Amino acid sequence: MKITGMNGTRLLAASVATLFAVGCGGGSPSHPNTVTPSGSNSLTISVNAGPGGIYANGAFASVTVCPPGTTPCETIPGVLVDTGSSGLRVLSKALTVSLPQQKAPDGNPVVECLPFVSGFTWGPVQTADIQMAGEKASSVPIQVLSDTDFPIPAACGNPVNSMDTLLALGANGILGVGVFAQDCGGACVSTGPSNPGLYYECPASGCVVAGEALGQQVQNPVALFSADNNGVIIELPAVNAPEATVNGSLIFGIGTQSNNALGSATVYATDANANFITTFNNQPYSMSFLDSGSNGLYFLNTNITGIPVCPPPNTPFYCPSNTQNLKAVNQGANGTGSGTVNFSVDNADSLFQNNPNASVFGSLAGPNSLAGFDWGLPFFYGRNVFTALEGRSTPGGTGPYWAY
Amino acid sequence: MSNLTVHNVRGCSPEAICNKRDALSVGVEPVNERAIQRIRPTRLRATILFSILLLISVPAFAGLGEDVSSVPADQAHMQGTLRTTQTQSYTVREIQAPTGIVVREYVSSSGRVFGVAWQGPWPPDMRQILANYFETYRQAAQAEVSAHAGRRPLVIEQPGLVVRSGGHMRWFAGQAYIPAMLPQGVSPEAIR
Numbered sequence: 258m259k260i261t262g263m264n265g266t267r268l269l270a271a272s273v274a275t276l277f278a279v280g281c282g283g284g285s286p287s288h289p290n291t292v293t294p295s296g297s298n299s300l301t302i303s304v305n306a307g308p309g310g311i312y313a314n315g316a317f318a319s320v321t322v323c324p325p326g327t328t329p330c331e332t333i334p335g336v337l338v339d340t341g342s343s344g345l346r347v348l349s350k351a352l353t354v355s356l357p358q359q360k361a362p363d364g365n366p367v368v369e370c371l372p373f374v375s376g377f378t379w380g381p382v383q384t385a386d387i388q389m390a391g392e393k394a395s396s397v398p399i400q401v402l403s404d405t406d407f408p409i410p411a412a413c414g415n416p417v418n419s420m421d422t423l424l425a426l427g428a429n430g431i432l433g434v435g436v437f438a439q440d441c442g443g444a445c446v447s448t449g450p451s452n453p454g455l456y457y458e459c460p461a462s463g464c465v466v467a468g469e470a471l472g473q474q475v476q477n478p479v480a481l482f483s484a485d486n487n488g489v490i491i492e493l494p495a496v497n498a499p500e501a502t503v504n505g506s507l508i509f510g511i512g513t514q515s516n517n518a519l520g521s522a523t524v525y526a527t528d529a530n531a532n533f534i535t536t537f538n539n540q541p542y543s544m545s546f547l548d549s550g551s552n553g554l555y556f557l558n559t560n561i562t563g564i565p566v567c568p569p570p571n572t573p574f575y576c577p578s579n580t581q582n583l584k585a586v587n588q589g590a591n592g593t594g595s596g597t598v599n600f601s602v603d604n605a606d607s608l609f610q611n612n613p614n615a616s617v618f619g620s621l622a623g624p625n626s627l628a629g630f631d632w633g634l635p636f637f638y639g640r641n642v643f644t645a646l647e648g649r650s651t652p653g654g655t656g657p658y659w660a661y
Numbered sequence: 662m663s664n665l666t667v668h669n670v671r672g673c674s675p676e677a678i679c680n681k682r683d684a685l686s687v688g689v690e691p692v693n694e695r696a697i698q699r700i701r702p703t704r705l706r707a708t709i710l711f712s713i714l715l716l717i718s719v720p721a722f723a724g725l726g727e728d729v730s731s732v733p734a735d736q737a738h739m740q741g742t743l744r745t746t747q748t749q750s751y752t753v754r755e756i757q758a759p760t761g762i763v764v765r766e767y768v769s770s771s772g773r774v775f776g777v778a779w780q781g782p783w784p785p786d787m788r789q790i791l792a793n794y795f796e797t798y799r800q801a802a803q804a805e806v807s808a809h810a811g812r813r814p815l816v817i818e819q820p821g822l823v824v825r826s827g828g829h830m831r832w833f834a835g836q837a838y839i840p841a842m843l844p845q846g847v848s849p850e851a852i853r
Contacts, residue, residue, distance in 0.1 A: 312811055375813065450759040452760070572805075
């Protein structure tokens with residue numbers, strides 16, 4: 258169920274109703290478009306309302322975490338599968354097992370402030386063994402999201418608001434399987450003016466920005482698998498009309514098993530910032546990207562597209578008077594690879610009002626910053642989208658790239 | 662409390678990230694600018710001292726809606742990261758930070774910052790660049806997140822403030838402007 262513009266009471270009621278519906282198998286039980294997972298490198302993902310009962314176009318998976326080398330383990334459902342970030346982040350409230358706190362060389366606990374567009378996550382870096390399907394990554398630094406374990410530094414709040422609750426995140430966590438092996442990379446290793454200030458040490462006297470070695474940073478768990486560790490594929494069925502739920506697969510590895518060959522997919526290299534080029538109306542936008550963690554097709558704005566946004570409270574979305582059938586051309590950042598994308602934009606108000614039990618909307622779209630196209634989860638419907646890790650070799654060349 | 666101190670207090674907590682996100686003001690990149698004036702050797706020592714004090718205490722630019730004269734003129738000349746370009750109807754002051762974050766502020770002929778744009782691997786300190794509009798922004802962002810679960814660009818379109826912010830881990834870009842302050846004939850798309 259997609260909650261749109263409801264007040265708190267309605268939101269809560271709707272969430273409860275959705276949870277009930279989902280818990281009782283409210284979605285169609287044998288979906289004709291379901292992609293059946295197969296193999297030890299294949300994890301089932303489901304696009305549904307999520308554990309908060311309020312998500313549209315969110316792909317969720319279950320992730321098992323254990324203390325390094327021991328038990329008990331916990332399988333956390335409702336973790337958002339996100340090719341737009343790297344690393345596992347889990348709500349503290351969704352975590353029942355105790356994981357060791359990462360400590361800086363001086364013994365102080367390490368805590369992270371990670372900016373997203375619509376807010377930030379804050380909380381301690383802890384270490385876990387991560388299991389998904391038949392794959393395992395050992396001693397992986399993850400972020401445990403909590404506003405209360407360590408006081409939030411003032412500077413961390415400046416991106417906007419904390420997303421460390423189920424209501425704000427709409428998920429029990431985020432599984433970042435993007436092109437980067439770590440969330441921050443080289444910029445966070447050394448202290449000084451080039452450090453963006455993501456990692457903190459938190460002695461009792463208060464949290465201060467600190468350098469964090471690459472291997473200590475929150476890691477893309479796929480990069481730490483012993484095999485199938487050069488990238489992922491997201492496979493989801495085509496969506497021709499709003500649906501309650503669809504299922505698909507997160508496949509680990511590219512060209513490593515019989516179920517993850519690149520085949521005829523076109524490779525689109527990304528630049529160092531994980532962007533590529535989308536051309537729309539003959540205008541190239543070189544800061545465009547694919548992101549399964551964005552929940553719509555977000556591009557440009559009304560002044561450029563001529564498509565009006567919805568009246569409040571649905572202003573994040575476009576509301577054309579009738580369906581807009583559009584096309585754009587994607588191109589690798591290095592100029593190689595090119596392909597036309599046909600996509601549709603429907604009136605978001607109508608989508609939500611006419612489909613109150615749906616969570617899957619292939620034509621949900623809205624405005625972006627001026628940078629270009631944010632190809633969110635609707636782009637992934639009906640495609641097998643490969644995300645190749647930076648520096649890893651694959652049959653399609655060395656990452657980072659996307660292919661589909 | 663001086664204006665300079667107010668900037669500092671608003672922009673950061675003293676024990677933490679002050680010298681990080683506010684490091685927009687601490688640049689290393691040389692610039693080739695008509696705005697940069699030659700520093701006389703006899704003044705060099707005092708100038709260095711003065712500039713260090715400014716680097717520590719103030720951002721290199723005025724925030725949205727503020728008067729550009731609130732930043733001491735000399736300070737801008739000494740940064741080494743500030744690039745100023747002039748169009749017929751406004752001035753663009755571009756600040757490149759060592760973090761890779763680039764902020765451009767758009768200043769009207771009357772000296773007011775009517776728009777800001779940013780891009781880089783991480784978001785800028787929004788509190789700093791939105792100045793007195795930050796709280797409006799924060800509340801609108803909170804309302805939007807509460808009303809719609811799901812990650813997406815953050816778009817705020819209010820009569821008094823427009824913000825369009827997008828991106829992903831290691832890449833963020835956006836613009837903010839005050840519609841009523843746009844100089845005549847200037848399109849919002851110019852703020853980028």
